[in-house]
Amino acid sequence: MKAAIRQRALELGFDDCRFTNANPPESANQFLDWIDSEKHGSMAWIKRNAEKRVDPKLVLENASSIITLAASYEGKDTIDDDSPNLGLIARYARYRDYHDSIGEALIQLTEYLQTLTSNEAKSLWYVDTGPILERDIAQRAGLGFIGKHTNLISRRLGNFFFISEIITTTKIEPDKSEHNRCGKCSDCIDVCPTQAITSPFVLDARRCISYLTIELKESIPLEFRPMIGNRIYGCDDCLSACPWNRFAGKGRLMAEHRRDDLDQANLLELLSLDEDGFRSKFRDTPIKRTKRRGLLRNVCVALGNIGDPMAIPALERAKNDQESLIAEHAAWALDQINQRYKGN
Ligand code: SF4
Numbered sequence: 001m002k003a004a005i006r007q008r009a010l011e012l013g014f015d016d017c018r019f020t021n022a023n024p025p026e027s028a029n030q031f032l033d034w035i036d037s038e039k040h041g042s043m044a045w046i047k048r049n050a051e052k053r054v055d056p057k058l059v060l061e062n063a064s065s066i067i068t069l070a071a072s073y074e075g076k077d078t079i080d081d082d083s084p085n086l087g088l089i090a091r092y093a094r095y096r097d098y099h100d101s102i103g104e105a106l107i108q109l110t111e112y113l114q115t116l117t118s119n120e121a122k123s124l125w126y127v128d129t130g131p132i133l134e135r136d137i138a139q140r141a142g143l144g145f146i147g148k149h150t151n152l153i154s155r156r157l158g159n160f161f162f163i164s165e166i167i168t169t170t171k172i173e174p175d176k177s178e179h180n181r182c183g184k185c186s187d188c189i190d191v192c193p194t195q196a197i198t199s200p201f202v203l204d205a206r207r208c209i210s211y212l213t214i215e216l217k218e219s220i221p222l223e224f225r226p227m228i229g230n231r232i233y234g235c236d237d238c239l240s241a242c243p244w245n246r247f248a249g250k251g252r253l254m255a256e257h258r259r260d261d262l263d264q265a266n267l268l269e270l271l272s273l274d275e276d277g278f279r280s281k282f283r284d285t286p287i288k289r290t291k292r293r294g295l296l297r298n299v300c301v302a303l304g305n306i307g308d309p310m311a312i313p314a315l316e317r318a319k320n321d322q323e324s325l326i327a328e329h330a331a332w333a334l335d336q337i338n339q340r341y342k343g344n
């Protein structure tokens with residue numbers, strides 16, 4: 001059965017498929033300590049179902065095995081340094097929403113599992129959508145190892161891949177687990193613009209640009225704004241710095257879902273989007289998560305950091321936006337540009 005599932009997963013476009021049992025991950029206590037120390041910031045949903053996260057059997061009664069899957073989204077940064085007012089979007093978000101594209105493949109794989117078990121198995125699939133410590137589970141399944149930046153690294157795929165999983169009541173022989181292979185390297189810690197990786201394997205999400213530009217729904221703390229640079233949705237710096245990327249390859253499942261238009265995000269165009277314009281541009285992408293107010297907040301920060309006076313008219317308009325969040329960040333950006341000019 002295991003070989004058949006793996007074969008079907010590869011046919012569906014996944015780049016790797018591994019198996020483990022449904023016991024709680026060994027790192028459960030570390031996760032609970034991390035929650036207790038409030039390093040998850042305003043992501044209250046993580047705390048709400050913390051008990052389920054550390055025990056897959058609370059997610060699916062009589063769970064026996066977990067199938068873990070990788071779908072690579074390797075891609076290069078193509079931003080043109082000579083063009084002013086371009087923003088950077090994290091690589092994973094320059095695709096059709098992975099919840100949809102990977103979800104479709106997971107539905108097919110789960111149906112296949114049902115046919116193999118004569119519909120006797122109960123199974124649940126998740127792609128970053130369920131209460132499960134997926135990186136820890138994936139390491140136990142041998143899909144990769146958790147690096148000092150706290151993300152999963154595959155020896156075959158590098159850092160840029162999505163993880164998903166199927167929890168099932170079917171018993172499947174587990175694969176051999178993986179172990180950390182960072183050695184003395186600390187490149188991800190050194191490169192982080194906000195010192196969010198406070199020590200190896202410990203991320204203070206409240207400092208992380210991915211959190212600040214995506215998860216945080218309110219005003220971005222002033223101390224972090226200059227460090228965000230031109231990143232408007234997420235941050236790839238720690239992943240990009242990792243030497244294991246030399247083994248990365250192009251993903252198969254995700255390749256057809258690329259959104260090339262998001263490689264170079266024109267900040268002035270984005271700042272002119274109304275609600276309809278935002279929805280139509282980002283409806284099918286993960287970027288819809290921030291809503292217009294969150295993305296345009298980030299665009300203002302990026303424009304303030306770039307400091308191009310060409311952005312002043314657009315920022316003046318944004319300063320009068322109905323959304324006070326956007327208006328406040330536009331005012332900050334104008335201050336940054338004006339201060340730079342006074343300084344020259
Ligand atoms: S995503 Fe960016 S800000 Fe967050 S830990 Fe990595 S390098 Fe630091």
Ligand code: SF4
Nearest residue numbers: 147148182185188242
């Ligand atoms: S950059 Fe180095 S320390 Fe960080 S995850 Fe990769 S190998 Fe580990």
